[in-house]
Amino acid sequence: xxxxxxxxxxxxxxxxxxxxxxxxxxxxxxxxxxxxxxxxxxxxxxxxxxxxxxxxxxxxxxxxxxxxxxxxxxxxxxxxxxxxxxxxxxxxxxxxxxxxxxxxxxxxxxxxxxxxxxxxxxxxxxxxxxxxxxxxxxxxxxxxxxxxxxxxxxxxxxxxxxxxxxxxxxxxxxxxxxxxxxxxxxxxxxxxxxxxxxxxxxxxxxxxxxxxxxxxxxxxxxxxxxxxxxxxxxxxxxxxxxxxxxxxxxxxxxxxxxxxxxxxxxxxxxxxxxxxxxxxxxxxxxxxxxxxx
Amino acid sequence: xxxxxxxxxxxxxxxxxxxxxxxxxxxxxxxxxxxxxxxxxxxxxxxxxxxxxxxxxxxxxxxxxxxxxxxxxxxxxxxxxxxxxxxxxxxxxxxxxxxxxxxxxxxxxxxxxxxxxxxxxxxxxxxxxxxxxxxxxxxxxxxxxxxxxxxxxxxxxxxxxxxxxxxxxxxxxxxxxxxxxxxxxxxxxxxxxxxxxxxxxxxxxxxxxxxxxxxxxxxxxxxxxxxxxxxxxxxxxxxxxxxxxxxxxxxxxxxxxx
Ligand SMILES: Nc1ncnc2c1ncn2[C@@H]1O[C@H](COP(=O)(O)OP(=O)(O)OP(=O)(O)O)[C@@H](O)[C@H]1O
Ligand SMILES: [Mg+2]
Numbered sequence: 001x002x003x004x005x006x007x008x009x010x011x012x013x014x015x016x017x018x019x020x021x022x023x024x025x026x027x028x029x030x031x032x033x034x035x036x037x038x039x040x041x042x043x044x045x046x047x048x049x050x051x052x053x054x055x056x057x058x059x060x061x062x063x064x065x066x067x068x069x070x071x072x073x074x075x076x077x078x079x080x081x082x083x084x085x086x087x088x089x090x091x092x093x094x095x096x097x098x099x100x101x102x103x104x105x106x107x108x109x110x111x112x113x114x115x116x117x118x119x120x121x122x123x124x125x126x127x128x129x130x131x132x133x134x135x136x137x138x139x140x141x142x143x144x145x146x147x148x149x150x151x152x153x154x155x156x157x158x159x160x161x162x163x164x165x166x167x168x169x170x171x172x173x174x175x176x177x178x179x180x181x182x183x184x185x186x187x188x189x190x191x192x193x194x195x196x197x198x199x200x201x202x203x204x205x206x207x208x209x210x211x212x213x214x215x216x217x218x219x220x221x222x223x224x225x226x227x228x229x230x231x232x233x234x235x236x237x238x239x240x241x242x243x244x245x246x247x248x249x250x251x252x253x254x255x256x257x258x259x260x261x262x263x264x265x266x267x268x269x270x271x272x273x274x275x276x277x278x279x280x281x282x283x284x285x286x287x288x289x290x291x292x293x
Numbered sequence: 294x295x296x297x298x299x300x301x302x303x304x305x306x307x308x309x310x311x312x313x314x315x316x317x318x319x320x321x322x323x324x325x326x327x328x329x330x331x332x333x334x335x336x337x338x339x340x341x342x343x344x345x346x347x348x349x350x351x352x353x354x355x356x357x358x359x360x361x362x363x364x365x366x367x368x369x370x371x372x373x374x375x376x377x378x379x380x381x382x383x384x385x386x387x388x389x390x391x392x393x394x395x396x397x398x399x400x401x402x403x404x405x406x407x408x409x410x411x412x413x414x415x416x417x418x419x420x421x422x423x424x425x426x427x428x429x430x431x432x433x434x435x436x437x438x439x440x441x442x443x444x445x446x447x448x449x450x451x452x453x454x455x456x457x458x459x460x461x462x463x464x465x466x467x468x469x470x471x472x473x474x475x476x477x478x479x480x481x482x483x484x485x486x487x488x489x490x491x492x493x494x495x496x497x498x499x500x501x502x503x504x505x506x507x508x509x510x511x512x513x514x515x516x517x518x519x520x521x522x523x524x525x526x527x528x529x530x531x532x533x534x535x536x537x538x539x540x541x542x543x544x545x546x547x548x549x550x551x
Pocket of ligand 1: 313314318336338339340341342343344345379444494
């Protein structure tokens with residue numbers, strides 16, 4: 001593809017492409033468990049709750065990715081604590097708490113002179129600011145996340161499918177959920193530069209949901225979700241460059257387009273597929289082996 | 294004391310009580326379960342059958358007293374005690390097929406670095422065959438009927454290969470052929486020296502399929518060989534005297550005379 005070689009002369013463009021693909025792929029994998037465990041709202045809450053930590057790291061002049069990771073781990077431990085030790089597991093309580101944390105982040109950053117520019121880059125990402133070091137850090141953290149998912153895949157699957165069985169089978173459910181929140185936070189943190197705080201949820205939820213429409217097998221779902229995530233990163237950034245639109249938005253729109261296509265055309269579950277099947281059924285009722293009316 | 298098999302496990306409870314907030318669900322339960330027994334745990338709704346099973350399985354800590362597994366105080370789940378809950382808290386839309394559900398039981402048998410191999414799949418197919426579910430090996434779990442789903446969970450419990458099986462209401466909501474499959478599986482397990490406990494309200498099933506009955510209504514009303522426990526007075530004490538009791542007693546008498 002000529003456009004790729006042409007633009008990749010610029011290191012920053014190369015970094016940006018690598019980062020988007022990586023982040024799409026990693027969020028695609030971990031997003032499968034977010035979707036299967038019904039944790040979309042928790043993912044959103046996490047990304048917002050990390051925000052004040054990032055701002056503090058930034059104000060202290062620390063590398064904000066590293067600061068964010070510390071915050072992420074703290075926040076995920078807090079969430080595990082809150083949801084297991086007290087009865088704060090209803091959505092509105094989580095919502096109140098995390099929107100509060102988000103407001104704290106905004107309050108802190110508003111003390112800066114470069115307030116609106118900084119805020120924007122946190123909220124919607126700043127893909128062209130990805131340095132080589134950022135890229136290495138993203139790759140390293142991403143590798144850790146994928147390795148942990150690979151090593152705990154059986155426990156994660158067991159808990160997501162049948163928590164009571166998992167507990168009786170001797171899985172320390174609370175420990176694995178805690179670990180999952182930590183790697184989920186790490187995935188969110190490395191996505192912040194690429195898509196920003198607000199849109200990261202889409203990377204976690206959209207490719208995995210699309211993949212679920214296309215398969216009934218978990219392994220296939222993980223593979224497809226990673227592929228769709230990575231592809232959204234690649235194409236999204238290309239469109240972003242080509243049409244001069246914000247990179248995060250562009251990536252998410254591509255992911256959403258994939259979802260809409262699958263929603264309509266998926267071989268088993270697609271809306272159109274089912275419509276056509278029904279029409280054929282009415283046109284040829286004699287084909288119906290099991291009349292159900 | 295005789296131990297039929299080296300691997301057999303003995304479970305006891307000592308003065309076991311469970312309270313939920315200020316209400317008592319189980320009170321002063323003393324029992325001892327031996328290898329080879331098929332125990333029917335019988336009592337009305339709210340009698341504490343599920344609660345007792347959860348305590349025995351290490352899923353719920355008792356408020357008072359303790360559970361002993363082979364003489365050792367037990368805290369938490371134990372690999373040799375297999376618990377099949379009354380209602381599965383399963384995500385039915387999960388992308389998982391019948392074989393993969395059963396394979397969840399092999400988690401501890403395989404290194405986390407290695408994928409499941411041919412031996413695991415063969416083992417899964419073997420337990421599926423024993424509950425008559427091998428034709429459904431690759432069907433997604435949500436596409437099964439309720440009874441078929443229960444058979445799959447029984448197969449998974451078999452693959453867990455414990456010494457003590459605690460089955461909460463395995464006969465509820467399943468047809469007669471499935472009930473027969475379950476009974477056959479339980480008898481085969483007991484003949485290999487496993488301990489079986491099943492909870493039920495179905496007196497017919499309780500009296501025909503067990504060799505010991507525990508009548509429970511917050512406390513143990515009666516406990517002993519099936520033919521001795523099934524008396525009018527015991528059943529009245531457990532379920533309360535209602536007009537339909539007479540049918541139950543007739544049924545029980547008919548069974549006892551077999
Ligand atoms: N988690 C819980 N919290 C509070 N109360 C509970 C809880 N679980 C059970 N109970 C109470 O304990 C009592 C016994 O319940 P349990 O489920 O053990 O009865 P059961 O014999 O299994 O009944 P069923 O035949 O309906 O299954 C009931 O009064 C129930 O309300
Ligand atoms: Mg019950």
